[in-house]
Amino acid sequence: MLEIKNVGWTLSDGAEILKDVSVKIGDGKLVVITGPNGGGKTTLAKVIAGLIQPTSGSIWMDGKDISNMDITQRAQAGISYGFQQPVRFKGLTVRELMELSAGQELDMDGLCDLLGKVGLCTVDYIDRDVDASLSGGEIKRVEIASVLARGTRVLIFDEPEAGIDLWSFNGLVTAFEALKDNQHTMIIISHQERILEIADDIIVMANGTIRLSGPKDEVLPKLLDSEVAGYCPVGRKVPA
């Protein structure tokens, strides 16, 4: 069980990015956080992974307060985080990144399994550097694979669909569903309906607060009726 209790994050200029956010995420659940840009989704994910220290509130995992754990300690405790904007490295190959993530050497079968899930042909990529030579879509897939390679109890993906083509996206949804069967807790920040559909629970964030949360079957219809229509012309009636 992951529990976020009354978390707030205020910038030095007084801007409140997160406002008293509280939520419980059960073991083995796939939770999708969605909502408009700037609503605090990525900030909340970074707070859970330890990349941002909140100004108030606490984070609990399995009944233990992990608020004072740093990034490394939280990673070692079983939290993985996939960056929305993947980081590039000169001199670190895809294979090396996968092995660092997995914490062990990987054979070709292991690499193919991982990279196949994100739609990358292993032979073409394992010896390439994770640097500027990879396109935005390629490096995003490598980033997702690095989180899958860790296979920890809590996996956080920040907009995994960004830059992914349709074919690979289908494979990615399948990979998320397979992990769901394995009782991993997944937190996915996404705007994609396909990902919303495989969620157990959906959290809608806006203006630094949780506007709506609950089981998918309850939240998704409301979201499609109100939230989407509020921000996107799709579904709106065209004025006569």
Add this chain to the structure above:
Amino acid sequence: MNKITEKLLGIVAGYTGKFDGAFNIREDGGCAGRQSTENIKILPHREGKPGLEIHVAPGTRDERVFIPACVTKGDVDDLTYNDFYIGDGARVMIVAGCGVHTDDEGEARHNGIHRFMIGRGAHVTYDEKHIGTGTGEGARRINPVTVATLAEDSSLTMDTVQLGGVNSTVRKTEATLAARSRLIIRERLMTDGDETAESDFAVMLEGDDSGADVVSRSVAKGRSRQSFVSKLVGNARCTGHSACDAILADQAVVTAAPQLDAYNEEASLIHEAAIGKIAGEQILKLRTLGLSEEEAENRIIQGFLK
């Protein structure tokens, strides 16, 4: 050879008790072993200078020659001139590492001047690793000079690495390229403490369709100082690229001074330079994989200088 030489050879030339090919082992200015092969002859320098002439027969295929040099004690100022004559159409790998070691207050210094005369259609891979070792207060200095002349359709791929422990180094590399020849240089440098390193490249692209790619990656830590100077001169229809990429830590200083001279309308020359500390995002990413901050920095540097 003594034990220090044996250890240094393992580091800089992959020595494991023997060399597979022609070799000459230079130890404190003397010769600790030499072997020629049918295609590769190693001879004393004809001008009477300290050093060697290495003659690779035309058409030699995939042979290797090892010309390492070691200074194993203080108060040695070694100077050597090694001239490599690579026959037309030969394909050869040259390993010429250098280790300097001192356990006392005396200075250990090696100055290696290597000249390459590369024949038509010949292809040379040149590996050069440098290291300083020992517990003494004496300075460890390595000053390599490489001068290469590439004939038509030839190539030289130079991989040069300074592994650490060298108090000061001045590295000068000059090359002149004839038509359709190719020069690739990959330099990696690590300095720490009060060490200094100067790299100076000058490449003359004289023949049509010649090309050069000079890339230096370095890490400067402590109070060390590095300077990178590169000059590409295009006198023909040619392509030239040079890059200096440095990671900076602590109070270290790095300067990069590129120069591109195009004297031909068809010359296409590019320089890139980037100096800065390790990107914070890189450390964060590796920490989310469970590495500590220190482990993350070391892994990033290890990969960068790979």
